[in-house]
Amino acid sequence: MHDLKAVPRELPAACVQALAARFGDRFSQSTAVCEHHGRDESPYPTMPPQGVVFAESTEDVAGVAALCNAHRVPLIAYGAGSSLEGNFLAVEGGIVVDLSRMNRILSVHSEDLTVTVQAGVTRKQLNDEIRDTGLFFPIDPGADASLGGMCATRASGTNAVRYGTMRENVLNLTVVTPAGDIVHTARRARKSSAGYDLTRLYVGSEGTLGIITEATVRLYPQPEAVSAAVCHFPSVDDAVAAVIEVIQLGVPIARVELMDANGVKAVNNYSKLALRESPLLLFEFHGTAAGVKEQAALVQEIASSHGGEDFEWAERPEDRTRLWSARHTAYFAGLQMRPGCRASTTDVCVPISRLADCIAQTNEDLVKASFPSLIVGHVGDGNFHVQMLLDPESETEFEEAEALNHRIVERALAMDGTCTGEHGVGLHKMQFMHAEHGDEGVAVMRALKHALDPNNILNPGKIVSWLA
């Protein structure tokens, strides 16, 4: 991955002229702008597009699409740039359409618990702007991602164990097709059986089938009571066993996050905390005051029976914020463990009964590695991440990390799991698509791509290869 090179297609001068004519100074080919739009949080080298359009409306996006399609020029959507697997890198060059100026909340229907936003709205912005309604949008991937990007990668994060992923929380989308048509995937009803599920077709398609420009998502009442707790365990195994029991009993926990000892060490350093440096679980409970108390008591009992101790409660919002921002900055905290490093992450998800085994075997691999690493996980879903901290100059470390990534993914697949729980396929997981979906599944995906993007202009070279 370290030395992957982009192979740009030819960008016809007529296309450039048409973009400049239509978008004026909202179209840029400057090196700085193109490079900024050609790198994400992955360790892939920068792969810049040949031009960037700053869109301000769905019609702008439709205009760019029609032009690119006519000229067979790649077109890639860009939201907040926070993806982790090379998801939007311009491996075949082309035009990036930057949606960050499409940052308006279009309508809040608080009585229906829905909100419609432009794709560039970020999740923090959304929650800030709707705070007064008494509602909130729960999906929380850590980064302040854009809603469009979160739809496109089928994001989830810490709250998914209770509130689901983007898959469950998007009611409808506005999507621009490569020909520049505008599709509204569904109405605002909570459920429908009216034909093919176009919403779910585009959710998780990473900009390869259409460009998401607006989304209507579900909101939830802010819980009457919230409480959080940290609990330490003698081993990762014990912590995971506790989580499995909590899930099996149907306790409606809002969040449950695992950090291994290395992860705790990293956040202690980075966030100036003094957590005991052993595996821990970070819980959050949402509900009525009585309900939260009941959940918490049950979880504490389960945790204790698995060796959990030093239960530390955070009832005050500022204490909760401190704990959860420590968790949210774990990625950056990890980077600080080895100054100057680049992180390679992986993100598998397995049936929860296999999670303890999967993490234990992964840990055996990691302790033998020649670089530091840490494990964090949304363990209520069976999802965990490994962050490997690599010397950016060392080819051998990258190779070793890739070999480890292979072993981790193959192990997850052997346990009936998936190669990515929430980061998406991007460039990094394409190599596992046949192993995960079989030739038949990949053939169906390819047929979908050919049907909906017949000129292969939308984020080409991602998810599945164009040719069999």
Added chain:
Amino acid sequence: MHDLKAVPRELPAACVQALAARFGDRFSQSTAVCEHHGRDESPYPTMPPQGVVFAESTEDVAGVAALCNAHRVPLIAYGAGSSLEGNFLAVEGGIVVDLSRMNRILSVHSEDLTVTVQAGVTRKQLNDEIRDTGLFFPIDPGADASLGGMCATRASGTNAVRYGTMRENVLNLTVVTPAGDIVHTARRARKSSAGYDLTRLYVGSEGTLGIITEATVRLYPQPEAVSAAVCHFPSVDDAVAAVIEVIQLGVPIARVELMDANGVKAVNNYSKLALRESPLLLFEFHGTAAGVKEQAALVQEIASSHGGEDFEWAERPEDRTRLWSARHTAYFAGLQMRPGCRASTTDVCVPISRLADCIAQTNEDLVKASFPSLIVGHVGDGNFHVQMLLDPESETEFEEAEALNHRIVERALAMDGTCTGEHGVGLHKMQFMHAEHGDEGVAVMRALKHALDPNNILNPGKIVSWLA
């Protein structure tokens, strides 16, 4: 709809011979068998296939598919026959593959809260067979539908307000393509971002893109405590207003069903009950003992503030069963209101803030109609059904019912709702697909159909027309 005629394609003798050779007496062309497989619960006339294969395995289905595809013969999947909108009627003739013998539960993973079943397993059978695990499968469309059929129509029902629909509860599917390939749509992990969401592509596709032969679905712990209650309201409006407030407050009710006065009258007669014949809500609460008590108290308070009275609790399982079976038999109870009638149902779903208006305006239409009718609804989702009881000999009543159906659907669409919340498109809702999805949305659906069923053999003439 009353006088719609099937136009069978030619069935080549070579295809018949090949089916007979492969399936022996599991292939039938008898009139009785074909007619049985050519009618559902809709008022459409019987449209029999030209032959029926009783499949016992995914490989059987793949074999039928490959044969039908080679001969360009229509192929239609049949589960329990309980659909309501003509969903599987053989409008172009062809072969039905009956999946009811594929009724094995393949694996229960109780520690993961998942079960894998063959498509012919019915929901009651499933819950009977897994009772000892302490888990249950919540989706409950009323009829004892097959799991394959429930996947194919994206079914939901009374529990969806708490547990979601089939969309949210299917983890993966085994699907046979028209060419006879076998696709596994996903792994058993709770979430994944590994490419296009093939599971959701087939859920709700009504057998037009592939034939579902196995499904892995989510299970839930049987709640520690369950309680149910009936509450009467002065008007449908008041009842709906109470539901809206309950939803907006985020009370995690498991079920909330509306019946209008006609509906109550029908179930009183049919189920020998003595419920007051006014609009009522039927609630069910799931949770811990304390949680259920808390929810119930809050809901009672909200209901009272909207004129709800005569709260009647059913704590004992036998009392709950009596109430809920009354609700579940409402369809048959309705039929008894007018002996010898046929029912035409419709099934719209709107954002919940529009529900009271939508039902009130619908009711104004219904009181003017020349036939009896009743309204029942899964009002927590904004979904309701109108059952119109028609004289099967009266062309004018069918025409009047169709005109009413049009008005109801157009009203729902104007309120940003959908033409079908859970019954599927079948034959009856195809006429509304352009109005609901726009030409662009229908074009995407047609492109999907062309890509995945290029010879148009799978349940042809459904969802969207083959030609634009």
